[in-house]
Amino acid sequence: MxxxxxxxxxxxxxxxxxxxxxxxxxxxxxxxxxxxxxxxxxxxxxxxxxxxxxxxxxxxxxxxxxxxxxxxxxxxxxxxxxxxxxxxxxxxxxxxxxxxxxxxxxxxxxxxxxxxxxxxxxxxxxxxxxxxxxxxxxxxxxxxxxxxxxxxxxxxxxxxxxxxxxxxxxxxxxxxxxxxxxxxxxxxxxxxxxxxxxxxxxxxxxxxxxxxxxxxxxxxxxxxxxxxxxxxxxxxxxxxxxxxxxxxxxxxxxxxxxxxxxxxxxxxxxxxxxxxxxxxxxxxxxxxxxxxxxxxxxxxxxxxxxxxPTKAEDKSRPDIVPIDLRPGRKAGFEIKGLTKSYGGNRALDGVDLTVAPGEIVGLIGPNGSGKTTLANLLTGLDRPDGGRITLEGEDITGLPAHRIARLGIGRTFQTPQLAPSLSLVDAVAAAHAGNRNSDLTTAREDAFALLAGFDLTARADQLCRSQPHGVKRSVDLAAALARRPSIIVLDEPAAGLTQDEAATLAGVVRTYAANGAAVLVIDHDMTFLLPLAQRLVCLDAGQVIAHGLPDEVVEEAAVIAAYFGAPVISPASAP
Incomplete structure (x- = not known):
């Protein structure tokens, strides 16, 4: 006690x-x-x-x-x-x-x-x-x-x-x-x-x-x-x-x-x-x-x-001010000939990928196909062996992760990365730490408004360590959006979510993309990804084997053989 x-x-x-x-x-x-x-x-x-x-x-x-x-x-x-x-x-x-x-x-x-x-x-x-x-x-x-x-x-x-x-x-x-x-x-x-x-x-x-x-x-x-x-x-x-x-x-x-x-x-x-x-x-x-x-x-x-309780933990909150969830600027990215090897394993082999402002692109492929490796290279958590990554024409290949984040690329992780000892509101507010024009009070107000978009205001003062998986995923995305990145990379965001949680998350992603953000979504859940993505790219053994409209990509024989092993639903038949 x-x-x-x-x-x-x-x-x-x-x-x-x-x-x-x-x-x-x-x-x-x-x-x-x-x-x-x-x-x-x-x-x-x-x-x-x-x-x-x-x-x-x-x-x-x-x-x-x-x-x-x-x-x-x-x-x-x-x-x-x-x-x-x-x-x-x-x-x-x-x-x-x-x-x-x-x-x-x-x-x-x-x-x-x-x-x-x-x-x-x-x-x-x-x-x-x-x-x-x-x-x-x-x-x-x-x-x-x-x-x-x-x-x-x-x-x-x-x-x-x-x-x-x-x-x-x-x-x-x-x-x-x-x-x-x-x-x-x-x-x-x-x-x-x-x-x-x-x-x-x-x-x-x-x-x-x-x-x-x-x-x-x-x-x-x-x-x-x-x-x-x-x-x-x-x-x-x-x-x-x-x-x-x-x-x-x-x-x-x-x-x-x-x-x-x-x-x-x-x-x-x-x-x-x-x-x-x-x-x-x-x-x-x-x-x-x-x-x-x-x-x-x-x-x-x-x-x-x-x-x-600190001021941020005071249960008597002011009225939530709706936020206009828009990226800091509209920007897309282009990947050309990206390669990466780990020992003798070729994780990526000459991958090309482009995502334009306002576009949601889904990235699929079997386990080990290179999806997370691509996300890590794009966001600076790892360095490519070859190829080029550009952000609106600016070469960002191999830059440190924190510099890439400050240039406007945000991401979530397969396993939500939240500081266990922080409250939900502070875990999101921490995203403003690199912003010299922000202070703790302003950051917490913005964080609380972001959590409201995921219907998490009742949990805002609870510690991250005590939250269920679905809540952690939502907070992970809220923290990534707090910096208003131009580009957002989501690594299996729907994994482990309930249908309602997945629907809420998809709604936030659609809104953010509609306001000009470039979105790359990596996921295995086709019922979540196919209705969300405007284009689909499939990787296998580190190479792009298919790309195009979602309903066309999932019907290609190479994709079915490499990834699905059986026919899948099309966007038209998705709930």
Missing amino acids: NIRIGAVPLFAIIAVAIAVYAVGFASSYDLRVLTVSGIYVIVVLGYQFIFGYAGALSLAQGAFFGIGAYVTGILGSQFGWQFTATFPLSILVPALLAATIALPVLRLQSHYFALATLALGQGILLIAINWEGVTGGANGLPGVPGIVIFDIAIPRGLALLAFVWGLAAAAAALAWWIMHGLYGLSFTVMRETPLAADALGIDRAALRFVAFVLSAAYGGAAGALFVHTIRVISPEVLGFAIMVTVLTMTVIGGRTQIVGAVIGAILLIHLPEWFRGLEEYYLVAMGVVLLLVILFAPDGAAAYFGRR
């Missing part, structure tokens, strides 16, 4: 609790521990960008923390620089390092990315140990000054505690501002459904770059505060234990919830202190508490508190 507390009230409760404890009950040692908790809040907030929002397991956050610490520690202890000069550099240096290595490192996937970032951290640790003339080597450098801002010293104790937690609050506010709105939705789609991100025009590489640089900047800021708190710099700030601590805090608190950074940092820093009175049993007690958090709150302790 979730305790329904909004993020702002929960932050307020935590802030009041910290203030009361610090002023009325904490010893000088307790204040120092609480100060360190605030520092870790900042580094965890940064780690949430790359590990939580971007979904990439970076093991370099400890390194960025250590770099920030060394920049401030060296400049402060060796050159007498004040905090106002060293702190910005502690943010800038790790951020620049992250930006420099991002291009090669972010191309790596999964565990390769993790290993590369781990190697980065270990390399920097070795530099710190061996560059004795600058870093002090294994012994480090003593004499790091306290924080002085414009000649005003901030002493340890309540003053330093208030300063650190004030910066933590500012860091949390900045993180909320960055991740709030369409930008945050684009991160969710990228993390949970990468294919959908590509098809919706979301530049995944750019998002990962931003997340990596932000994580480094936050890590460097936290490292600077840490070294001013302990007043000494040593290679321990680059140790892998720091990285493990940050990772654990993020998992325990919640990967994608800002308040989770606060909860995770406080829990992991204070649990050893709270249980230290148990002497040799305190590690067991701490382990039990952490295990309970993981078991009963797998999405992090912050998720246990739930969240209040």
Whole structure:
């Protein structure tokens, strides 16, 4: 059961609790521990960008923390620089390092990315140990000054505690501002459904770059505060234990919830202190508490508190404004001599295909004939070996999927690609993420109107993960239409739909085509496709074996032999 507390009230409760404890009950040692908790809040907030929002397991956050610490520690202890000069550099240096290595490192996937970032951290640790003339080597450098801002010293104790937690609050506010709105939705789609991100025009590489640089900047800021708190710099700030601590805090608190950074940092820093009175049993007690958090709150302790409905989830909706579902511009596409092989298998062999504005073309063929391969090549999810694809005369062959989507080509998938943790309205609104002229409120209003066209307004605030197959298919199409593409590619849109759902979907497709869109429909359901398509193209073994009017194509002997195996109904006899 979730305790329904909004993020702002929960932050307020935590802030009041910290203030009361610090002023009325904490010893000088307790204040120092609480100060360190605030520092870790900042580094965890940064780690949430790359590990939580971007979904990439970076093991370099400890390194960025250590770099920030060394920049401030060296400049402060060796050159007498004040905090106002060293702190910005502690943010800038790790951020620049992250930006420099991002291009090669972010191309790596999964565990390769993790290993590369781990190697980065270990390399920097070795530099710190061996560059004795600058870093002090294994012994480090003593004499790091306290924080002085414009000649005003901030002493340890309540003053330093208030300063650190004030910066933590500012860091949390900045993180909320960055991740709030369409930008945050684009991160969710990228993390949970990468294919959908590509098809919706979301530049995944750019998002990962931003997340990596932000994580480094936050890590460097936290490292600077840490070294001013302990007043000494040593290679321990680059140790892998720091990285493990940050990772654990993020998992325990919640990967994608800002308040989770606060909860995770406080829990992991204070649990050893709270249980230290148990002497040799305190590690067991701490382990039990952490295990309970993981078991009963797998999405992090912050998720246990739930969240209040956002404005988009408010059940009291304004009247639905009918939308004019028209493509952004009228455009068709032409495919010439398209080829693609996978190993020794020729998936496409010299395919020609043209779809004009306002036209609905059906693409049929037996399993393995190359239909989905053609859709993937057209929408940029794969690169052709040969041939040419043009959009109104512009060559788009081999362009990245997100660029093709932004040029006006949308698509759906055989298996609907919807971020499970998003509501239906946000899954559709996320399609506006690449539109600089749109905001979250406008995007949600448009998404709600699109869902109304599929009679899904009653489900708009429900999560995608809990929807039946037919609903997911409709939402998948609504998301594809949200960008108002000139060309829409539908990959088996009627599969698994009821007769009513298929009729609704067909009506939306007809309307969109009538308003000037070029539509390519891939489907095996002839009762759905034949009345819908104006032309039919049949593929077999990667080649076009027939094309023309639907009732003529389905009667060709080659088509019957390759695809149907028996006579089929004609459009005239279709219900």
